Amino acid sequence: MAEVTVKELAENVGTPVDRLLGQMKEAGLPHSNETDSVSDEEKQALLAFLKKSHGESSGGPKKITLKRKVTTQIKSSSLGGRAKTVNIEVRKKRTYVKKETTVPVEEEQLVSPSKREEENAKLEAARLREQEEKAKAEQQKQAKIEAEEAAKVTPSGEAAHSEQPAEPSEQRTEAVDAEEPVVNVETAVAETESTGEAAETVKVEVVADSTDEKSDSTSKNERKTGKEAKKEQVKEARSAREEREETRRPSKKTKGEAVVKEAVVHHKPVERHKGNKHQQILEMLDDDGDFSGGRRSRRRKSKRREHQFQQPTQPVVRDVSFGESISVSDLANQMSVKSAEVVKVLFKMGVVSNPNMVLDQDTAILVVEEMGHKYTLINENQLEENLISFVEENVGEELPRAPVVTVMGHVDHGKTSLLDYIRKTRVAAGESGGITQHIGAYHVETANGMVTFLDTPGHAAFTAMRARGAQSTDVVILVVAADDGVMPQTEEAIQHAKAAGVPIVVAINKIDKEAADPDRVTSELSAKDVVPESWGGDTQFVQVSAHTGQGIDALLDAVLLQAEVLELKSVVDARARGVVVESSLDRGRGSVSTVLVQTGTLRKGDIVLAGECFGKVRALLDETGEQVQSAGPSIPVQILGLDGTPTAGDDFIVVESERKAREVAEFRKEKARQNELAHQQATKLDNLFADMTAGEVATLNIVLKADVQGSLEALRSSLLKLGNEEVKVNIVSGGVGAITESDANLAVTASAVIFGFNVRASGQAREIIERQGLDLRYYSVIYNIIDDVKAALSGLLSPELREEIVGVAEVRDVFNSPKFGQIAGCMVVEGIVYRNKKIRVLRDDVVIYEGELESLRRFKDDVQEVRNGMECGIGVKNYTDVKVGDKIEVFDIKEIARTID
Numbered sequence: 085m086a087e088v089t090v091k092e093l094a095e096n097v098g099t100p101v102d103r104l105l106g107q108m109k110e111a112g113l114p115h116s117n118e119t120d121s122v123s124d125e126e127k128q129a130l131l132a133f134l135k136k137s138h139g140e141s142s143g144g145p146k147k148i149t150l151k152r153k154v155t156t157q158i159k160s161s162s163l164g165g166r167a168k169t170v171n172i173e174v175r176k177k178r179t180y181v182k183k184e185t186t187v188p189v190e191e192e193q194l195v196s197p198s199k200r201e202e203e204n205a206k207l208e209a210a211r212l213r214e215q216e217e218k219a220k221a222e223q224q225k226q227a228k229i230e231a232e233e234a235a236k237v238t239p240s241g242e243a244a245h246s247e248q249p250a251e252p253s254e255q256r257t258e259a260v261d262a263e264e265p266v267v268n269v270e271t272a273v274a275e276t277e278s279t280g281e282a283a284e285t286v287k288v289e290v291v292a293d294s295t296d297e298k299s300d301s302t303s304k305n306e307r308k309t310g311k312e313a314k315k316e317q318v319k320e321a322r323s324a325r326e327e328r329e330e331t332r333r334p335s336k337k338t339k340g341e342a343v344v345k346e347a348v349v350h351h352k353p354v355e356r357h358k359g360n361k362h363q364q365i366l367e368m369l370d371d372d373g374d375f376s377g378g379r380r381s382r383r384r385k386s387k388r389r390e391h392q393f394q395q396p397t398q399p400v401v402r403d404v405s406f407g408e409s410i411s412v413s414d415l416a417n418q419m420s421v422k423s424a425e426v427v428k429v430l431f432k433m434g435v436v437s438n439p440n441m442v443l444d445q446d447t448a449i450l451v452v453e454e455m456g457h458k459y460t461l462i463n464e465n466q467l468e469e470n471l472i473s474f475v476e477e478n479v480g481e482e483l484p485r486a487p488v489v490t491v492m493g494h495v496d497h498g499k500t501s502l503l504d505y506i507r508k509t510r511v512a513a514g515e516s517g518g519i520t521q522h523i524g525a526y527h528v529e530t531a532n533g534m535v536t537f538l539d540t541p542g543h544a545a546f547t548a549m550r551a552r553g554a555q556s557t558d559v560v561i562l563v564v565a566a567d568d569g570v571m572p573q574t575e576e577a578i579q580h581a582k583a584a585g586v587p588i589v590v591a592i593n594k595i596d597k598e599a600a601d602p603d604r605v606t607s608e609l610s611a612k613d614v615v616p617e618s619w620g621g622d623t624q625f626v627q628v629s630a631h632t633g634q635g636i637d638a639l640l641d642a643v644l645l646q647a648e649v650l651e652l653k654s655v656v657d658a659r660a661r662g663v664v665v666e667s668s669l670d671r672g673r674g675s676v677s678t679v680l681v682q683t684g685t686l687r688k689g690d691i692v693l694a695g696e697c698f699g700k701v702r703a704l705l706d707e708t709g710e711q712v713q714s715a716g717p718s719i720p721v722q723i724l725g726l727d728g729t730p731t732a733g734d735d736f737i738v739v740e741s742e743r744k745a746r747e748v749a750e751f752r753k754e755k756a757r758q759n760e761l762a763h764q765q766a767t768k769l770d771n772l773f774a775d776m777t778a779g780e781v782a783t784l785n786i787v788l789k790a791d792v793q794g795s796l797e798a799l800r801s802s803l804l805k806l807g808n809e810e811v812k813v814n815i816v817s818g819g820v821g822a823i824t825e826s827d828a829n830l831a832v833t834a835s836a837v838i839f840g841f842n843v844r845a846s847g848q849a850r851e852i853i854e855r856q857g858l859d860l861r862y863y864s865v866i867y868n869i870i871d872d873v874k875a876a877l878s879g880l881l882s883p884e885l886r887e888e889i890v891g892v893a894e895v896r897d898v899f900n901s902p903k904f905g906q907i908a909g910c911m912v913v914e915g916i917v918y919r920n921k922k923i924r925v926l927r928d929d930v931v932i933y934e935g936e937l938e939s940l941r942r943f944k945d946d947v948q949e950v951r952n953g954m955e956c957g958i959g960v961k962n963y964t965d966v967k968v969g970d971k972i973e974v975f976d977i978k979e980i981a982r983t984i985d
């Protein structure tokens with residue numbers, strides 16, 4: 085490279101000649117004139133000096149590279165089936181470069197003298213100069229010093245030269261440095277904050293540290309002010325948010341939680357600024373005192389408060405309420421003691437118990453008193469009584485109501501056809517085999533008034549309803565086919581109607597038929613005590629034809645006339661009450677119950693209690709399936725909304741509240757369960773004798789079904805031969821074929837056992853048998869039936885009662901205890917003295933008192949029994965005249981069953 089003069093070099097780098105000469109002097113070069121030539125070596129020397137003066141030689145880090153290494157393993161199975169583990173190392177590198185803005189451009193120009201580079205250098209130098217001057221203007225003091233230093237400069241001042249001229253450039257560098265790293269740090273912080281890499285932030289701050297103390301402090305200050313600014317922002321945001329929260333308070337918790345949730349769900353590190361936000365929300369919520377932190381602290385506080393136990397100053401006396409019986413555990417619960425406590429007390433009273441044991445009312449009272457509590461006796465029927473009184477509030481004007489009619493008669497005599505004709509719909513055609521499969525109810529308008537029909541499939545439902553004491557029918561239409569006459573089911577219908585005290589209107593049907601013989605029917609019915617008015621009786625007979633419609637109007641008139649005689653009236657404006665006709669579970673609609681309103685008006689939305697079911701009436705449907713808003717007396721409706729399917733014949737009633745309905749329903753369920761248990765015991769063949777009352781002729785009622793007529797007759801005669809003057813067999817019903825629903829219902833009403841000889845019960849019959857706990861027995865050998873009945877009748881014979889003395893105690897001493905009254909100190913001389921068995925007091929072997937023991941104690945303990953040779957204390961109930969020398973005899977009564985020879 086060719087040599088240049090100082091002036092040319094100054095022009096090339098865009099620096100004043102004087103300044104360049106000064107720098108050259110500092111670098112130890114001999115140049116003092118602008119015309120002096122500068123060699124390449126000198127240029128290099130000047131460059132080295134300048135670099136040094138700008139701190140390059142200090143070797144301070146210009147860049148920091150952060151490395152992160154993550155090693156993971158991947159396991160793969162090779163073809164040979166051997167697992168292969170591959171280590172994967174992921175290296176991340178991040179480099180932070182300190183901006184090289186302070187390097188004087190002159191130096192670059194010195195080493196790159198080409199024209200293009202020179203121009204670039206010029207531009208860069210110009211920019212630098214501008215910055216430099218700016219810095220100068222800002223730091224006047226430094227400029228002054230610079231000026232002073234410049235003035236001090238003397239050509240001989242080597243030392244001064246070597247130090248002072250460097251200062252301005254150093255300071256200049258510092259000034260730039262002081263700014264640049266701050267910028268860098270802030271950017272770095274912003275970067276790392278947004279990615280959550282806090283570690284990098286720290287490193288970058290170190291860069292600033294190592295670079296320049298001043299810059300660090302400045303950046304710290306700046307950061308500090310930045311923090312304060314943030315604080316201010318947070319505060320502002322907080323107050324703004326608080327204002328916003330005031331207006332839409334309910335959403336704040338959700339928002340705060342949502343931030344956390346999001347972070348958790350996506351496994352993202354919570355961003356710092358978002359974290360701050362979250363923190364703010366938490367803080368705000370805490371301020372409000374209704375978020376977790378606040379709650380927790382409050383809980384802690386309240387816990388502390390709870391723990392401050394205060395000993396009660398006097399024993400807590402609790403009021404315990406129970407009915408006829410209560411279990412030990414329930415009693416304990418009510419007294420707030422452990423069951424074991426009650427068991428202990430009972431044990432002291434001589435009763436061995438367990439928590440599940442049910443105590444009778446008297447025992448429960450003793451326990452409660454013993455434990456120092458009060459008791460209230462509950463009338464268990466209170467609920468029902470309350471319900472009745474609630475219903476009796478149903479006062480209002482009684483208005484005439486439509487009669488409710490049940491059509492009964494033998495199979496195929498035309499019941500459905502008759503009803504079909506009356507309501508002008510063809511129900512019969514739609515039925516399988518023409519037999520009515522459903523129980524329904526509907527009302528029809530006639531020219532003379534309204535009539536409600538209960539459409540039943542014969543007598544079963546009527547019997548079932550009757551068995552539950554449901555009096556739903558006002559009039560029975562007895563259908564008898566004029567061509568067939570009185571048949572078994574006709575007779576049955578008559579019996580049912582008479583038993584229920586329901587007037588009959590006879591419809592002699594199929595009068596259109598050639599074979600019709602109404603007179604025969606009339607005479608046959610008269611023989612059954614159904615006598616027409618024309619023959620001096622009180623029953624209306626109407627000849628009808630369900631096919632031609634002949635006599636149907638007359639029949640309806642007869643029914644309405646009968647209703648008039650009955651003076652059927654009912655309150656309309658009152659809470660509804662009535663009877664359940666049928667109910668079923670519909671797949672789409674749930675429980676669907678057909679009910680007949682008997683009094684009052686049932687409305688949509690009413691709370692209905694029907695038997696053991698209850699619910700709010702969701703919808704009311706009439707017989708055509710149309711929704712209605714209400715139903716008055718004698719109107720049948722379907723109700724939707726009950727929680728179950730009540731049984732046909734159950735009463736339904738509108739109650740004040742769902743709570744009340746539930747309470748009574750629960751009570752009824754429990755009662756029914758108990759009744760069922762009791763009933764199951766009573767109707768078992770083996771237990772029948774328990775029902776017998778002394779002096780009466782006991783009867784074993786049997787419903788007998790056989791496969792063929794021959795066996796039926798054989799069985800009937802054999803069974804009827806059994807028995808004597810004390811017991812007898814009564815075959816309530818005997819027939820050929822399967823055991824039907826009707827048979828089961830009959831067995832319920834007659835308290836009969838059911839025998840099936842080579843026949844089985846139908847599904848519906850089995851359901852009733854199971855529900856009612858009837859005794860059903862299947863046989864295939866006649867002698868087995870006879871043997872069983874003989875055995876049952878043996879049970880029915882009055883058992884022989886024999887007395888057995890089980891223990892004797894001699895009275896050795898008598899004393900009075902203020903707590904237990906008179907106590908006889910005894911020695912057991914025979915057998916065992918039992919606490920719960922009957923006793924007699926004998927004086928000189930003559931019975932002077934018969935009764936029970938009040939207490940039996942050994943030493944201080946109540947005991948159940950005391951054996952021979954042991955001493956005991958006996959308190960005799962209601963007897964205070966025991967003397968020394970008396971004997972207390974404990975006896976048992978044993979029943980010895982007799983058999984028929």
Ligand SMILES: Nc1nc2c(ncn2[C@@H]2O[C@H](COP(=O)(O)OP(=O)(O)OP(=O)(O)O)[C@@H](O)[C@H]2O)c(=O)[nH]1
Pocket residue numbers: 493494495496497498499500501502512518519520541542593594595596597628629630631632
């Ligand atoms: N000729 C004539 N036939 C009748 C009359 N009434 C009913 N029938 C017929 O008698 C048969 C039995 O009629 P239903 O109405 O099904 O008799 P039901 O008593 O209801 O029978 P179940 O449903 O089985 O109890 C049918 O074939 C009817 O068409 C009538 O007045 N005249």
